[in-house]
Amino acid sequence: MGVPLGADAPRHDISSVDDVLALVRESGGRVTNSRRLLLEAIFNDPGHHSAEDLAAIVQARAPDVHLSTIYRNLEELERLGVVVHSHLGHGPATYHLAAGAHCHFVCEHCGNAFKAPDELFVGLAERAKKQFGFSIDPHHFSIFGRCRNCQ
Amino acid sequence: MGVPLGADAPRHDISSVDDVLALVRESGGRVTNSRRLLLEAIFNDPGHHSAEDLAAIVQARAPDVHLSTIYRNLEELERLGVVVHSHLGHGPATYHLAAGAHCHFVCEHCGNAFKAPDELFVGLAERAKKQFGFSIDPHHFSIFGRCRNCQ
DNA sequence: ACGGCAACTGCGAATTCATTGCAATAAGTC
DNA sequence: GACTTATTGCAATGAATTCGCAGTTGCCGT
Numbered sequence: 001m002g003v004p005l006g007a008d009a010p011r012h013d014i015s016s017v018d019d020v021l022a023l024v025r026e027s028g029g030r031v032t033n034s035r036r037l038l039l040e041a042i043f044n045d046p047g048h049h050s051a052e053d054l055a056a057i058v059q060a061r062a063p064d065v066h067l068s069t070i071y072r073n074l075e076e077l078e079r080l081g082v083v084v085h086s087h088l089g090h091g092p093a094t095y096h097l098a099a100g101a102h103c104h105f106v107c108e109h110c111g112n113a114f115k116a117p118d119e120l121f122v123g124l125a126e127r128a129k130k131q132f133g134f135s136i137d138p139h140h141f142s143i144f145g146r147c148r149n150c151q
Numbered sequence: 152m153g154v155p156l157g158a159d160a161p162r163h164d165i166s167s168v169d170d171v172l173a174l175v176r177e178s179g180g181r182v183t184n185s186r187r188l189l190l191e192a193i194f195n196d197p198g199h200h201s202a203e204d205l206a207a208i209v210q211a212r213a214p215d216v217h218l219s220t221i222y223r224n225l226e227e228l229e230r231l232g233v234v235v236h237s238h239l240g241h242g243p244a245t246y247h248l249a250a251g252a253h254c255h256f257v258c259e260h261c262g263n264a265f266k267a268p269d270e271l272f273v274g275l276a277e278r279a280k281k282q283f284g285f286s287i288d289p290h291h292f293s294i295f296g297r298c299r300n301c302q
Numbered sequence: 303a304c305g306g307c308a309a310c311t312g313c314g315a316a317t318t319c320a321t322t323g324c325a326a327t328a329a330g331t332c
Numbered sequence: 333g334a335c336t337t338a339t340t341g342c343a344a345t346g347a348a349t350t351c352g353c354a355g356t357t358g359c360c361g362t
Contacts, residue, residue: 030309030358066312105285123274133299134256140295148284181329181338217341243319
């Protein structure tokens with residue numbers, strides 16, 4: 001349903017590495033090896049990855065790619081609306097495809113993150129909007145609490 | 152109303168610096184100058200304060216109090232259930248009295264934080280509990296989004 | 303193919319927020 | 333006043349991320 005994503009919606013389909021590289025080029029960027037490898041890592045496993053995780057995956061194939069390059073590429077991909085990051089508690093931020101964005105419950109005791117369906121937030125979103133003019137971004141934040149096992 | 156606080160409920164009234172110092176002593180702690188000054192800072196302005204802000208306030212009266220002492224005292228006060236901290240976005244954590252705990256909306260554009268009444272979250276809390284066995288802690292996290300002025 | 307401009311990269315150093323080890327100090331108890 | 337030990341100051345450490353800069357490389361025009 002019309003849940004707006006955090007970034008502005010991309011003007012093209014983004015469902016493969018090459019789609020994204022085309023978008024990169026269109027926006028004045030260049031297709032580099034580290035950029036392609038990073039995208040392959042993200043598309044191969046569309047889960048949560050910290051920048052450091054992604055660096056490790058990329059470095060398996062191109063050991064010289066520096067962590068700061070990963071950060072800079074992630075930053076640009078985020079500008080393009082291809083990936084988003086979210087903060088799952090105290091650890092590093094995690095990155096994933098904007099298309100697969102979802103909300104999270106994070107247990108403050110064991111640190112586990114659980115996917116939370118967007119429907120849970122529509123009531124909150126409507127009331128926040130109506131009462132405060134505030135549009136929540138349900139994907140960027142995570143909800144702290146205690147999971148079933150850690151009560 | 153019976154909104155449970157993040158930490159376990161204190162066994163005594165906590166409505167003044169001296170109440171807290173009594174509690175500190177009761178739990179085996181000692182009443183020190185830096186601890187009293189920190190508490191006075193928190194009670195004097197029960198809003199959001201970063202550890203660094205609090206350090207500055209305390210240091211106005213006792214310049215030798217070190218930032219790490221502030222952190223350690225805040226940690227203990229949190230153990231005692233007197234203060235809580237919350238993460239309002241990318242900056243430092245903010246501390247405030249547990250008694251005045253509330254939820255926050257944080258604008259991802261201008262960075263402003265807005266108080267969000269607890270009632271907004273009861274529906275979400277109930278469904279999270281029922282469907283996932285997850286008890287949200289509505290005070291520790293903040294909700295990102297866009298405020299009225301930054302849409 | 304080739305040259306050139308600017309985007310990109312590697313690298314290390316800097317930043318920010320927070321924690322920790324340790325020796326010196328001081329609170330509370332007797 | 334002496335003693336025990338919680339607390340403190342300080343500097344070092346740590347984690348996550350950003351930045352400056354010089355060297356590299358993608359891509360465009362020819």
